[in-house]
Amino acid sequence: MTKDSHDNSMTAPRKSRRIVIVQFPEGASQKNGMVSMKKILSKKMALEIIKNFPRAKVLVVGDIMVDHFIWGKVVRISPEAPVPVVEIQSDSLLLGGCSNVLNNIFSLGGKVYGAGVIGDDDMGKRLLLEFRNRQINTDGIVVEANRPTTLKTRIVAHGQQVVRFDQESREPIRPSSVEKITKYIKKLRNDLGAVVISDYNKGVVTRQLLDSIRRVTSGKGISVCVDPKQNDFSLYKDFDIITPNHHEAGRAAGMDIIDGNDIAKIGKTLLKKFNFKALLITRGEEGMSLFESNDNTMHTAFPAEAREVFDVTGAGDTVIGVLALCVASGATFKEAAALANIAAGIVVGKVGTATISLDELKGVL
Secondary structure, rough: OOOOOOOOEEEEEEEEOOOEEEEOOOOOOOOOOOOOHHHHOOOHHHHHHHOOOOEEEEEEEEOEEEEEEEEEEEEEEEEOOOOEEEEEEEEEEEEEEEEHHHHHHHHHEEEEEEEEEEEOHHHHHHHHHHHHHHHOOOOEEEEEEOOOOEEEEEEEEEEEEEEEEEEEEOOOOOOOHHHHHHHHHHHHOOOOOOOEEOOOOOOOHHHHHHHHHHHOOOOOEEEEEEEEEOOOHHHHOOOOOEEOEEEHHHHOOOOOOOOHHHHHHHHHHHHHOOOOEEEEEEEEOOOOOEEEEEOOOOOOOOOOOOOOOOOOOOHHHHHHHHHHHHHHOOOHHHHHHHHHHHHHHHHHOOOOOOOOHHHHHHHOO
């Protein structure tokens, strides 16, 4: 299996379609703490941040998984049950979950490390080989016997997902695995600019592991960035920045989202309750909302307009990966969020779990 440095696939790559153009209206409101893109990040500053990517070091901790896509066409309805029969034309294995975050950082030239748990199975061995082919250190990846490597299989016909089936365990990882991951973080902590916690609620991101990460990174100047999945945000309390989608944020705050005013209330509530320095809520076609803690909570809106959206699979991985890489490269949260928003606009124009390249990112600045 040969690898292009910007390829997310574990098998022969499937050609993907683009282009997505992300627009930030010049007239974006500056009332109520909302600021336009041009006030935050100039092209010159964006390029300066990108220039620092090769020197930035980021550790990604979380649920390692593989995304398996089976591509085909529906030829008839089964005589056995009222379900479509899909004639398979091709398939592809892609790095998913925590692995996709890691690969997004790698594809942009950052120095990235991974930590998590895989099973003692063929898919786990294949993942380790993929990381080593990219010259990514695998010392933080723990192999647990009697636990499967997480595999999500999606059957797609005529551009539409027909069904998904998962092979996984959601049982918490063993205390010995937490200890091994913690020791790995201790070994790296003096060199790291950021840590990403990529939580897919598959058993790796436990309270025990999160407490260990707090203890190990405290006072080291490391920005800890969390992509949450669990509804109880007290698990993530006191970390630097968290990136829920609007559904996750609403559930965590116990509020329904009807309009933009609700987003503002949710942002302020979560910041105050869980002591985050910043909160970046991804809102799909509405863009993103960044909330930062200071005397008066600052709300910065990033409205995005994607001309073509093919697949949102893994877009959150791109957001957290680019955000953390930018912060590790010296960017403020606002600057990092602006670049993460641009990156997300590019990646949703690709089919399947995907990454972006430096040329693509620079091309839309």
